[in-house]
Amino acid sequence: MDLSCFKAYDLRGRVPDQLNPKLAELIGRAYVEITGAKRVIVGYDIRLSSPDIADALSSGLMAAGADVFDIGLCGTENVYFATSHYKMDGGIMVTASHNPKDHNGMKMVGPDSRPISSDNGLNEIRDRVLEPFTDAPKQGVIEPLETTTAYIDHLLGYVDASSLYPRTFVVNAGNGGAGLVIDELEQHLPFDFVKIHHEADGNFPNGVPNPILEENRQATADAVIEHGAAMGIAWDGDFDRCFFFDENGRFIExxxxxxxxxxxxxxxxxxxxxxxxxxxxxxxxxxxxxxxxxxxxxxxxxxxxxxxxxxxxxxxxxxxxxxxxxxxxxxxxxxxxxxxxxxxxxxxxxxxxxxxxxxxxxxYPASGEINRTITDPPKVIAAIEAKYGAEAKQVSHVDGVSIEFDEWRFNLRMSNTEPVVRLNVESRADIPLMKAKTEELLAEMEQLNSGG
Structure with missing residues (x-):
């Protein structure tokens, strides 16, 4: 059985060869056996394959003896909210976030919506899938759970309603799930929403919802300018990330x-x-x-x-x-x-x-994250640390290496999933210095990568 959909933090893979209803059902069974969960929230995103995968997942959870509380089409944060708010034993969101449209996946949490990843149960769930299962003596049941009212109330609790006044905002759900929540919030807020790519549509007629890709930003930027909006907001498919555009349509790092x-x-x-x-x-x-x-x-x-x-x-x-x-x-x-x-x-x-x-x-001008494909990332990072670290004010290894001087600093780290090194550079109020140091480090990386 192909279990390549199990990643470090979640599950993601192509449908149907890496993830399908049959595997989803086994994952449901394994989740209950490994976690001992008795009451589990299940939600799913707008992808065309999501309802079938969520149904099969729920069948597996019930076969293993857990009761399923189905919150239906939603965003990842709705599963997080429902799991903690209703004090459930766990929650599973069927989503592949911003992956291509023929992919799907799952994000899993335990009690209090604590993440389940490879270091605390995900690998055990993966390994358990390969063993035979027997049905629990008492099957679980499934029931729909209405969570929207409590969720919207919770969101509104973060802002002082009396300080809000009419403003125009462009909102781009990217045909993901965010539009459903905006429609609910709209009834409680004085804002005027200009809605683009608003309808949930797993065919992704306007491309996969991932505003981090530059080609996906133009529609939001153009709408902000056209409507004289105070701000533009765009989300990825399961809307656990949001991205901002100022009133000039500029994307904000x-x-x-x-x-x-x-x-x-x-x-x-x-x-x-x-x-x-x-x-x-x-x-x-x-x-x-x-x-x-x-x-x-x-x-x-x-x-x-x-x-x-x-x-x-x-x-x-x-x-x-x-x-x-x-x-x-x-x-x-x-x-x-x-x-x-x-x-x-x-x-x-x-x-x-x-x-x-x-x-x-x-x-504090910054370079933004710059990715470079490097044959031997550890070697290149070590060489750069050796060169710059000696003169530095501070060197830290919290994540990759961060090297700090009086007027500028940089962080260099490896990707967990590909042979890519990620560089970020910033300075104190000196754009030319930040740009010069960015170019210098990229040239250094290029030379080291080519064996120089």
Missing amino acids: GYYIVGLLADQFLRKTGGGKVIHDPRLTWNTLDLVKKAGGEAIESKTGHAFIKQRMRDEDAVYGGEMSAHHYFRDFAYCDSGMIPWLLIAERLCQSGQTLSSLIDARIEA
């Missing part, structure tokens, strides 16, 4: 959104801890300190950030990859809470998004 959200959140909480990834840090450190908070660095990746947030009781965690985590959302990532907080900030400050962001880009 995720790094600056982390700082803005940390600042907005700490203003509400009057302090607290914020978890961030090590790729780009100075802007976040500066804003968190000014807002009376404490910034703590964590290894990149949702399982690491969620665990560190729990350990530190952090109020918010952010990654420059557009994942934003909230303590009161079971430490999980949401693609809805971030834009609500930024909409609130626009209303409260009276500033444009570009003016809020420009000041930060000026203070």
Whole structure:
């Protein structure tokens, strides 16, 4: 049996050869046997294969003796919310997020929506699938569970409704699931939404919903300009990530959104801890300190950030990859809470998004993440560390290597899944320096890669 759909953090693969209803049913059985779950939330995304895979998964869960609470078509965060809010034993979302349309997958959580990944049960579930199963003496049952009302109430709890006033926002669901939530929120908010690629459609008529790809950004940017909107927001398919465009249609790097959200959140909480990834840090450190908070660095990746947030009781965690985590959302990532907080900030400050962001880009210009295919990533990273580390003010290995000087710093790390090295460079208020150091490091990597 092909089990290549099991990855480090979740399941993803092509349908039907790497993931299909038959395998989904076995995964349901294995999930119950490994976790001991008795009550499990199941939801699924807009992909055409998702309903059949979710049905088979539910059959397997029930055959193993678990009761299934079916929340239907939704986003990944709906499964996180329902699992923790209704105090279930676990939850499974059928989704392949932003993968090609012939793919599907699953994201699994345990009690309190704690992630199940390869280091805490996912590999055991994979191995258990290969063994024979017998039905539980008492079969589980399935029932639909209406979670929308509680979920929408929870989302609205993050913003001060009295501070909101009419603004126009462009929203691009990418034909994923986000449009369904916007339609619900719209009834409670004074905003005017310009909806593009709004209908949920697993055929993805406008391309796979992944706004990190530059070719997928133009439609949002154009609509912002055409409608004179205050902001544009775009989501991936299962809307656990959201991306922002200012009133000029400019795409905003995720790094600056982390700082803005940390600042907005700490203003509400009057302090607290914020978890961030090590790729780009100075802007976040500066804003968190000014807002009376404490910034703590964590290894990149949702399982690491969620665990560190729990350990530190952090109020918010952010990654420059557009994942934003909230303590009161079971430490999980949401693609809805971030834009609500930024909409609130626009209303409260009276500033444009570009003016809020420009000041930060000026203070801490960054290269954005640059990927290079490298034959021997560990060798190249070690050589760069040897060259730059000796003169550095600080060298850290929280994730890859971060090397810091007085006026600039960089992070170099390997991809977990491909022979790619990822570079991020930033400086203190010096765009030419940031650009020069970025070019210098890329040339250095190129030379090392070619054996020079």
